[in-house]
Amino acid sequence: MAKLTKRIGALVLRLAAFGAALAALIVMVTSRERASFFAVSLEAKYTDMAAFKYFVIANAVVSVYSFLVLFLPKESLLWKFVVVLDLVMTMLLTSSISAALAVAQVGKKGNANAGWLPICGQVPKFCDQVTGALIAGFVALVLYVLLLLYSLHSVVDPFLLQKS
């Protein structure tokens, strides 16, 4: 009975991680704003920055992977593979969040020494949506760390978790 609740818990966790990664992906892709002042109109969309494109791709990969693992049967031998792949997905998630956060921070505060001006003043809705996507990505990351610990636990015998 405890095993069944643990398995259901893991399934719910993975579903939640899939949802969070998908949400991050969708919010980033639909972030677009057109601002015009004087005669100049500039449009900000996520493809302007390479880091945001990488964020979208990484979250897409993680979503597809989570969706596929949801349907993995319990007794399959692939669960050992799932541990390493979960680690790779966690690394992908952390790297995508870090890259998008670094670029968004420059967009918000600018970099005075490099002469890069902040752009959030001109496209505030775009900045807000990027922030939302980053938060969803962070939630996906936390869920994935928990999933990683769970996969490790399910591959290794529970005996090892007790101090002998």
Next chain:
Amino acid sequence: MPREKILFAGGGTTKSWKVLLALRILALIATLAAAIVMGLNKETKTLVVATIGTVPIKATLTAKFQDTPAFVFFVIANAMVSFHNLLMIGLQIFSRKLECKGFRLLSVAILDMLNAALVSAAANGAVFIAEIGQNGNKHAKWNKVCDRFSIYCDHGRGALIAAFSGVILMLLVSAVSISRLSIYSNKPSTSTAAAVASP
């Protein structure tokens, strides 16, 4: 009976022990090199910023890694990961006589995984900022930095290459740690019988 089999000497000189030690030493070198090269990255240049009539106005500009928070995180994270590797190398070498209790192997595996994620975040955050510095971004009107501060960019490139090799090495270290965890576990379905018999 199976419980006593687990508590033999911690690894000794098995193949996985040697492979893990070699990988950890390489990861230590890579992340330490990345942290040091980026930490000492600084370039000062006197540039002409404006011309009034025929008199050029020069200003001394300094490019240092502290200007960019992504690079600061890069240096700190690589220093942390190299410290972790140093600690784990010491633990591996000096605890050969210790019992291979399950909790120790598990905590090493978990720490390795967390540090692999940390170094991948640091390296990737820095590389995207460096890409903007190299190519500029015409949508946001951010101009290039590398055409004027070429030595700064060269050193940054070297540090990033070292950090990315550190990422791959930390991934391998985590994979080997996890496999050691499952070799020394009590699951009868895995090939523990052979592994337990000959440490």
